[in-house]
Amino acid sequence: MSDLLVRAVHLWEKRDTPEARKLFKYTMVSVITTVFSNVVLIVVYGLLHLGGEISSTVFANALATIPSYHLNRKWAWGKSGRSHVAKEIIPFWVMATAGIAFAMVGAAVVRHVSIQHDLNHTVTSVLVVVANIVSFSIFWVLKLLLFNRLFHSHPLEELDELVEAA
Numbered sequence: 589m590s591d592l593l594v595r596a597v598h599l600w601e602k603r604d605t606p607e608a609r610k611l612f613k614y615t616m617v618s619v620i621t622t623v624f625s626n627v628v629l630i631v632v633y634g635l636l637h638l639g640g641e642i643s644s645t646v647f648a649n650a651l652a653t654i655p656s657y658h659l660n661r662k663w664a665w666g667k668s669g670r671s672h673v674a675k676e677i678i679p680f681w682v683m684a685t686a687g688i689a690f691a692m693v694g695a696a697v698v699r700h701v702s703i704q705h706d707l708n709h710t711v712t713s714v715l716v717v718v719a720n721i722v723s724f725s726i727f728w729v730l731k732l733l734l735f736n737r738l739f740h741s742h743p744l745e746e747l748d749e750l751v752e753a754a
Contacts, residue, residue, distance in 0.1 A: 625652035634713035694719030
């Protein structure tokens with residue numbers, strides 16, 4: 589059995605654990621906010637032509653960061669009450685900014701390719717969305733580990749044990 593399949597089977601067997609539920613919720617927040625940011629990107633850049641590839645990417649992802657923070661904090665990590673600025677808000681926005689910066693690089697590459705190959709706006713719009721998805725996919729695991737530390741709902745070692753056991 590491949591290593592990936594073994595891990596998938598192990599995760600399936602552990603699906604009723606708190607760690608698996610947290611991972612599922614974190615994943616769903618990522619799906620929800622990715623859909624949200626890409627819908628905004630499609631509308632702002634693809635349909636309305638309100639900005640360029642880079643500015644539209646920044647706008648869509650910055651806007652999606654707001655529900656991402658609240659959904660991750662409250663639903664995925666189960667935190668309530670006031671957010672701690674230094675322990676939660678600043679690190680979250682630092683990671684969000686890093687993700688947006690990486691997405692900007694992807695949008696800049698798309699802009700360059702689009703100009704170089706004289707691509708029409710529809711094709712460029714599709715490539716901007718693809719670049720956005722790829723950019724944020726790269727940060728997914730890193731953010732999972734960071735958010736788990738930020739919101740301290742379960743020790744990180746529990747997630748590490750789940751992965752190592754696979």
